[in-house]
Amino acid sequence: MTAGLYTALLVLSIYVGITILIYIFQHFFFFRPEILPSNFKYDYPFLFEEKTFEMEDGGSVNSLHFKVPNSRGVVYYFKGNSRSIKGWAKFSRDFMGNGYDFFVMDYRGFGKSRGKRTESKLYSDSQTIYKYLLKSYNEEDIVIYGRSLGSGIATRIASWNNPRMLILDSPYFSFYHHIKRYAFLLPLKIILRYQIRTDQFIKKVEAPIHIIHGNKDRLIPLKNSLKLKKLRPDDIKITVIHGGGHNNLPTYPEYHEFIYKRLNEAAIGWQKAQVV
Numbered sequence: 582m583t584a585g586l587y588t589a590l591l592v593l594s595i596y597v598g599i600t601i602l603i604y605i606f607q608h609f610f611f612f613r614p615e616i617l618p619s620n621f622k623y624d625y626p627f628l629f630e631e632k633t634f635e636m637e638d639g640g641s642v643n644s645l646h647f648k649v650p651n652s653r654g655v656v657y658y659f660k661g662n663s664r665s666i667k668g669w670a671k672f673s674r675d676f677m678g679n680g681y682d683f684f685v686m687d688y689r690g691f692g693k694s695r696g697k698r699t700e701s702k703l704y705s706d707s708q709t710i711y712k713y714l715l716k717s718y719n720e721e722d723i724v725i726y727g728r729s730l731g732s733g734i735a736t737r738i739a740s741w742n743n744p745r746m747l748i749l750d751s752p753y754f755s756f757y758h759h760i761k762r763y764a765f766l767l768p769l770k771i772i773l774r775y776q777i778r779t780d781q782f783i784k785k786v787e788a789p790i791h792i793i794h795g796n797k798d799r800l801i802p803l804k805n806s807l808k809l810k811k812l813r814p815d816d817i818k819i820t821v822i823h824g825g826g827h828n829n830l831p832t833y834p835e836y837h838e839f840i841y842k843r844l845n846e847a848a849i850g851w852q853k854a855q856v857v
Contacts, residue, residue, distance in 0.1 A: 612698075614691040615665040621693060625670060627677065633693070634686075634709060640696020642706050644686035647673045653848045654722035654745065655682040655714060657738075659707070659731025665692030675837065679844040681724070686710060700775045707738050721745050724847050725788075727752065729801065729827070733777035740785040746847045749792045751827055754805045755780045783809055783817075789846075790817045793839050795825025 623631055629647045636642065645666055656676040660669045666687045673683035689698040689706065696702075714723060723744040727735025732752030739747040753759040756777035783790065790813070794806040803821065810817045820839050822830055830836045 612688075612690065613663040614688075615663075615667065616690075617665055617667060617692045619693055621667075623667065623670070625673075627673075629670075629673075634706070634713070636696065636702075636706060636709065638696065638702075640689050640702065640706070641694060642686050642689065642710065643693035644684065644710065645670055645673075647677055647683040649677050649680060649682060651680075652682045653680040653844070654724060655684055655718050656724045656726050656844075657711065657714060657735075657744075658683060658685040659725070659727040659735040659738075660685060660687075661729035661731060667692060672831070675831065675840050676726075676844065679841060680848070681844060682718075684710075684714060700777060703734050704737050707734055708741060711738055711742060724748065724844065726750065729753075730756075733779040733782070736779045736782040736786060737777075739788055740782045744788050746843065747786055747788050747790045748843055749790070749806070749809075750830065751794050751798055751801050752779060752792060752806060752809065753777075753801050754808045759801060759805070780809065780812060784812060791839075791843050792817060792819045793822065793830065793836065794819065795822045795827065795830055797824055798827045800827040 623629070623645060625647075627647060628649075629645050632644050632646060634642045634644065643666070647670070658669075658672065658676075660666065666685050669685055673685070676683045686706075687694040688703060689696045711723075720743055723742075724746045725735045725739045725744045726748045727733070728750040729752075732749045733756055735747065735749065736752075756775050756779075758780075792806045792809065794801075794803045796803050806819055810819055820835070822833050822835050825833055825836075
């Protein structure tokens with residue numbers, strides 16, 4: 582065997598090995614869950630309800646529903662790819678302070694949620710919960726909010742329904758395009774189990790769409806949001822936080838101003854709908 586052939590076979594073996602590893606262990610690369618025991622007790626200084634949804638396939642989704650008196654509606658919040666709702670629940674303050682109830686769930690394998698997680702199950706679980714919210718809220722009272730990983734799932738659910746508004750916080754153009762930044766040499770269309778095509782879903786969303794993104798976001802760069810806007814330049818509005826990274830937007834006053842304005846717009850739109 583020549584040295585050149587040996588080197589080529591070695592490189593090919595490494596390439597195949599990495600491809601197989603990514604295919605088998607991608608859940609560990611893409612998700613960083615905090616797992617909670619089933620008897621874990623949530624503790625917050627404001628009113629909330631814990632609810633676990635038992636899905637038809639045997640899986641379960643644990644959630645928290647924070648409520649305020651005389652709410653203006655509910656924010657259905659899709660979290661990122663790390664930790665559990667035990668920590669994410671702190672963001673409820675931003676929305677409850679603006680008069681909205683706040684609903685957040687843990688994806689399967691996170692927190693107290695159980696069962697096999699797939700892309701299709703992320704969507705079906707989320708849609709099941711959307712239908713549950715419709716029992717307590719009119720659809721024009723629902724604001725869907727997707728953060729980071731949750732932005733694609735939120736967009737999928739908004740495309741299937743007609744909420745008052747869709748807000749995307751640091752979204753990706755698609756999960757496939759995001760991972761392609763790091764593994765562009767791999768056959769991702771074949772091995773990637775999560776495509777989450779935000780770029781396709783967003784074309785079917787009828788609700789107003791607002792995006793907020795930091796221009797110093799190195800994990801999911803701002804260009805993802807700019808590419809999404811190009812798909813619907815007249816329908817998507819972007820707020821850029823200068824200096825903002827991926828995980829620190831709530832430390833900027835501009836973020837809270839953005840939330841205040843968007844939720845007020847949603848409430849005013851709801852009031853106009855009632856008059857009509």
